Amino acid sequence: MDLNRRDFLKGAAVASVVAAGSLAVGCTPAEEEPAEKWEYDVDVAVAGFGAGGAMAALTAQKGGASVVCVEAYHQVGGTAMDSAGGATGPGSMEVAQANMPYSKPEFLQTFVDCIGEATNVMEEYDAFIRPGAGGVGFTIGAESTHKARVECYEDLAEKFVDGGGVLLMETKAFKLLTNEDGSIVGLMARKSDGTEIKIKAKAVILACGGFQNNPELKTKFFGPMGDQVFCRAVPTNDGTGLLMAKEVGAALSTGLGTFYGHSMAANADVEFMDFYEIGSQYHDNRCIVVNLDGKRYYDEGAGVAGDMNNLELINQRYARGCVIFDQNIYDEWGSISAGGDKGADRTAEVIERGGRVAKADTIEELAEKMSAWGYHKANTIKTVKEYNEAIDNGTTADLEVPRTTGLIASIIKIVEPPFYATEVVCGVSCCYGGVAINPNGEVLKEDGVKPIPGLYAIPGTAGGITSAHYYRSSIGAAVAYAWKAATCALDYVSAGQE
Ligand SMILES: Cc1cc2nc3c(=O)[nH]c(=O)nc-3n(C[C@H](O)[C@H](O)[C@H](O)COP(=O)(O)OP(=O)(O)OC[C@H]3O[C@@H](n4cnc5c(N)ncnc54)[C@H](O)[C@@H]3O)c2cc1C
Structure with a gap:
């Protein structure tokens, strides 16, 4: 031969x-x-x-x-x-x-x-x-x-x-x-x-x-939600x-329980070689991320590229959360990757691939849609309101879960309709x-x-x-x-x- x-x-x-x-x-x-x-x-x-x-x-x-x-x-x-x-x-x-x-x-x-x-x-x-x-x-x-x-x-x-x-x-x-x-x-x-x-x-x-x-x-080393963590x-x-x-x-x-990764669109049909462009919700460090209780749980801007928020997501129920953003963030950051290069419209791709994305003209309506996935409606509305007020007052560092700019993130008010929520799950790239x-x-x-x-x-x-x-x-x-x-x-x- x-x-x-x-x-x-x-x-x-x-x-x-x-x-x-x-x-x-x-x-x-x-x-x-x-x-x-x-x-x-x-x-x-x-x-x-x-x-x-x-x-x-x-x-x-x-x-x-x-x-x-x-x-x-x-x-x-x-x-x-x-x-x-x-x-x-x-x-x-x-x-x-x-x-x-x-x-x-x-x-x-x-x-x-x-x-x-x-x-x-x-x-x-x-x-x-x-x-x-x-x-x-x-x-x-x-x-x-x-x-x-x-x-x-x-x-x-x-x-x-x-x-x-x-x-x-x-x-x-x-x-x-x-x-x-x-x-x-x-x-x-x-x-x-x-x-x-x-x-x-x-x-x-x-x-x-x-x-x-x-x-x-993953369950043995990352903890009870380990098997939920997306590869x-x-x-x-x-x-x-x-x-x-x-x-x-x-x-x-x-350090067997620690890892690097980024939160990934939940339920979306994304495979290896789709992760960088589509699955990773890289705009999340400019957004609010809430857990099923409708509460922020970590500083979204911390770390390099949402990696610290992702690491904490494993400690939330089902290792899941929702990224909440508005049209302004969508337009500015919705297709920018961690490396700064412009790629696919991630939100549109996630919808196309069966992921969970809600869209609404008001935060109340958005929270209502999220509640169908199990997210606490009243808390979600309260979280967004307090976050926007803290930005107005310059007091984001005093929020119950403080918010900083981190290395590459920025703190942006979520006020321009329509509003979006993308459900994400904790992801692991490197142990x-x-x-x-x-x-x-x-x-x-x-x-x-x-x-x-x-x-x-x-x-x-x-x-x-x-x-x-x-x-x-x-x-x-x-x-x-x-x-x-x-x-x-x-x-x-x-x-x-x-
Ligand atoms: C979207 C995305 C963006 C990222 N951006 C960056 C970045 O910019 N900078 C950065 O530092 N990191 C980045 N990372 C992380 C980085 O890619 C990985 O952490 C890095 O490649 C190291 O991975 P690894 O050590 O797990 O092994 P890998 O690089 O995955 O290599 C392991 C290799 O071994 C093979 N293998 C596995 N088991 C066996 C076996 N039993 N026998 C033979 N072969 C086997 C696998 O097929 C694979 O080819 C990113 C990851 C993703 C998904």
Whole structure:
């Protein structure tokens, strides 16, 4: 069979890959090791080819390692493909500590030290990127479109394969393999047709995201409303990385109940790759958001892009709320994304896709319509009235739930009819808690001190790094730690060969 690079990306069968003679230098086909069947024998195996996994795979390859990467989804790039693509980070420890005050300094130090290294790798691979916000890190894609972001990672995947790497698409890692002393010797993965493959690897890097799409783990770690939380990430991020690591004795990090996300239109038919443009109600930090009691529950303007309000939404009944706004906010902000670019008319799209949007000429009428969804009518009317009065009086900071401008929001009176209410549900894009690692990205044993030899993990499979502070940096943290983990894995592999 005549295979080309695209066949790798489409998940060509292992046997076909071997037949095509396209394995990376250093990969040994199974036949050479009759005692135990390994489909691949490499220096480094990477689980996941999202922004972090791609960085880990390319860094390891650049350092001379043979690398196999398994990617569970049918598209490369992971969650970042449906994001603003900002892979930024703090330019100094001062900035890092000011913006992520609860993080351990040693974790921030790796972030600060390695975000530039990760950017260098992207530049060396001539990736389609733009400068990062504030001059630190990079922004994915030659321009701010989903197409450009996907192009960036498809191009990197091709370069990885051209460089001798093996990329197996729609292939999910599900088990880590260890020897008698607990050191990692490889992993097992399952292809979409159910075929299991065994990869022998001196080091394994887990870059397979968090547990965004695992209702049991979300309930366990996020709390009673966890299973209601919308997976605002690639659907393959189902916590397998965490579970695999735990099975071989890994400790879990702090902050397992914290995450980054944005509230999403409830009940609307939105899928991955619709989240940035349509599902995310990015204008909510200029609006009032009420819970089922018709009350505000958090400062809508806090945080970067409504992320703090979303984090609090999980503590409201059914993790739901209603975003209330007027025609002025609709016109000004109804199609502006968090990144500031203009996109689809989100409200119209949500209606089109079956989401709950009410429209009325008065707040009383709007509250009446919302009451049909279970929202307390009298409280809703009172909340809007008090909010508008506080703006008139300059006393929004004195409201029972204070209102500030936050980083990018503004405080706007809700007075121009018609009025709108969009029902939203809490969404998770990135888990801040996960497998416990040290600042080198080495996965720690249950004692929380000693590393499991040969096992590495990066955020969001790894957790406890940025301590519930988004700082527009979940992709940034992933790529910075991916560079660090791959660099340490290279040292580990070469030390083992001495
Ligand atoms: C609308 C939106 C806007 C956002 N904007 C930004 C932004 O501007 N800046 C920012 O920093 N963050 C942003 N984010 C968040 C950011 O995209 C994610 O936090 C980031 O991509 C990291 O996600 P992750 O670590 O969970 O893994 P991912 O990037 O999703 O990567 C994990 C990869 O592993 C694969 N995988 C999962 N399980 C397995 C397995 N068992 N075996 C093999 N492969 C597996 C997945 O398919 C995926 O490709 C945004 C997110 C969304 C949805």
